Amino acid sequence: MSDTFFSGAPHWTWFIIPYFYVGGLAGGAYFLAAILAWFGKPEDRPVVRAGYDVAAVGAIFSGLLLTVDLGQPLRFWHMLFQSENFPAVMFKAWSPISFGAWAILLFGLFSVLSALGARAEEGRLQNAALRAVGGVVRGGLAKLVSGVGGILGFFVAGYTGVLLSVTNRPIWADSPWLGALFLVSGASTGAAMLILLAPGRGAAQRSLEWLSSFDTRALVLELLVLALFLISLGSINRVWLSFWGLVLLVGVVGAGILAPLRLHAKPAQAARLVLLGGFLLRLATMLASEGIDRYRVAAGM
Amino acid sequence: MAEALGFFTDTTVCIGCKACEVACKEWNQLPAENGGVGTLSGDSYDNTRRLDGIHWRHVRFIEQFKGPYDGRWLMMSDVCKHCVQAGCLEVCPTGAIIRTEFDTVVIQSDVCNGCRACIAACPFGVIDINPVSGTAQKCTLCYDRLKVGLEPACSKACPTDSIQFGPITELRQRAQKRVEQLRAQGTKADLYGADPNGALGGLNSFYLLVDKPEVYGLPKQPQLPTRNLSKTAGFSVASAAVLGVLALVGLRKHRMDDMGGPGGGGGGGGGGGQN
Numbered sequence: 001m002s003d004t005f006f007s008g009a010p011h012w013t014w015f016i017i018p019y020f021y022v023g024g025l026a027g028g029a030y031f032l033a034a035i036l037a038w039f040g041k042p043e044d045r046p047v048v049r050a051g052y053d054v055a056a057v058g059a060i061f062s063g064l065l066l067t068v069d070l071g072q073p074l075r076f077w078h079m080l081f082q083s084e085n086f087p088a089v090m091f092k093a094w095s096p097i098s099f100g101a102w103a104i105l106l107f108g109l110f111s112v113l114s115a116l117g118a119r120a121e122e123g124r125l126q127n128a129a130l131r132a133v134g135g136v137v138r139g140g141l142a143k144l145v146s147g148v149g150g151i152l153g154f155f156v157a158g159y160t161g162v163l164l165s166v167t168n169r170p171i172w173a174d175s176p177w178l179g180a181l182f183l184v185s186g187a188s189t190g191a192a193m194l195i196l197l198a199p200g201r202g203a204a205q206r207s208l209e210w211l212s213s214f215d216t217r218a219l220v221l222e223l224l225v226l227a228l229f230l231i232s233l234g235s236i237n238r239v240w241l242s243f244w245g246l247v248l249l250v251g252v253v254g255a256g257i258l259a260p261l262r263l264h265a266k267p268a269q270a271a272r273l274v275l276l277g278g279f280l281l282r283l284a285t286m287l288a289s290e291g292i293d294r295y296r297v298a299a300g301m
Numbered sequence: 302m303a304e305a306l307g308f309f310t311d312t313t314v315c316i317g318c319k320a321c322e323v324a325c326k327e328w329n330q331l332p333a334e335n336g337g338v339g340t341l342s343g344d345s346y347d348n349t350r351r352l353d354g355i356h357w358r359h360v361r362f363i364e365q366f367k368g369p370y371d372g373r374w375l376m377m378s379d380v381c382k383h384c385v386q387a388g389c390l391e392v393c394p395t396g397a398i399i400r401t402e403f404d405t406v407v408i409q410s411d412v413c414n415g416c417r418a419c420i421a422a423c424p425f426g427v428i429d430i431n432p433v434s435g436t437a438q439k440c441t442l443c444y445d446r447l448k449v450g451l452e453p454a455c456s457k458a459c460p461t462d463s464i465q466f467g468p469i470t471e472l473r474q475r476a477q478k479r480v481e482q483l484r485a486q487g488t489k490a491d492l493y494g495a496d497p498n499g500a501l502g503g504l505n506s507f508y509l510l511v512d513k514p515e516v517y518g519l520p521k522q523p524q525l526p527t528r529n530l531s532k533t534a535g536f537s538v539a540s541a542a543v544l545g546v547l548a549l550v551g552l553r554k555h556r557m558d559d560m561g562g563p564g565g566g567g568g569g570g571g572g573g574g575q576n
Contacts, residue, residue, distance in 0.1 A: 006515075006519065007421065012417065039549060090394070095391065177536055210555055
């Protein structure tokens, strides 16, 4: 039996699972928007703007979910500053939850700046102060913001899996592939969300085709990383002989990866399934581990 | 730093009275579970079942019975191990978990924000949330008592000296003598966590066991959570690079199609608009 079976479950459930999902999706959407902002054409701008919007909303929502999940929500700032020595910064480079707190804050800042810049570009900002901020984020500065934000976006999408691996919990700490898996899933769900939202923002057919082809490639990569994740678990795979194994097989692999790959000709339908699969991936990996309780293992139950 | 202090728990003399559990709860004013309404485990004589935010001591009953007349009881008073290299302290993002001058590990409840990273990081499943404070809590090795020269409440209350408190170096010598004594009597006995060169740099709360550690609910080779950091981060970065290449290859393919298609030859460019 793996030594991870003797640890305690952290109860990361109904706020953290949506956070992992939304954070990954937002990070993936921003990354794709940044790629198009840097290397795309003017006709790709609607997708870029939609990506910034998804990222900004997702980052704010993620921060709220994280805060609400705390046992003492009003002390959320203790992760950023030393509570007894304010304003000295609280940061541990070797602790994913510590650098993740900073990453989500900075990602939120960059994605909101980008979203404001994009809205100012469209002339959709009514508030004078926001219009002034959005007006500054243009040209070279906008590219710089999107470049740094894109890196932060991928960081947010992937660090959640790294955070789980840097524990002593079953499944999470038994494989080094969880960070990569969550990151690739974040990219595929980010692309799926943009496939659904970008047409409403006037996206060109060429941009949507690019998103769709990227999503297909990301899904193939996700399948590969998922296989490596399962192989690396070895004997731990017996935990999947449960309801969560069924969710992983049918929901994630079947509905979330294979079905969208088959539905390549129907991008919107495929995108909805990708979004479902991404959520089920977090749900299954989180709750399969959460359900393993130390005293039951010790008692041989 | 003052001399490292800790516990040596000799499980062979534990009688399962749970006086240590009661003394701990009383001294630390830990709340009752389930509003004080007793709940029976239903499958064991041990109804506490586990260490958590309101049970900082737990006398584990290991009931090894094959039949009514064929079996034995093992009992172990479990507690935070106050690891020399502590996983909880390593990952705590608020700095709430500190190492004290007694080489013990303490969670400052007024700093902790209840993120629960330490719960998942502890290889022993020691820490949990105290629902009253909303913060992660565990044994402090009675830091407040140590500060005034008193021994921890649990070891003070232990009627058989199964829990012994003192300087770690002294406890290790005492434990080694006890192991030799038991082995001379024909009893299989081993120390768990006493080796300063062993797992986690040694445990400042270590045990004498007469069966495999797993039988007592202890990991065979406890490890720090950061052992996985470089590998999992490396794979994540690699997959990010692959995704970046996939995205750019897709864009390049579109551009090549544009150039090769009717009216092609244009499309130069990067840029992406004015923003």
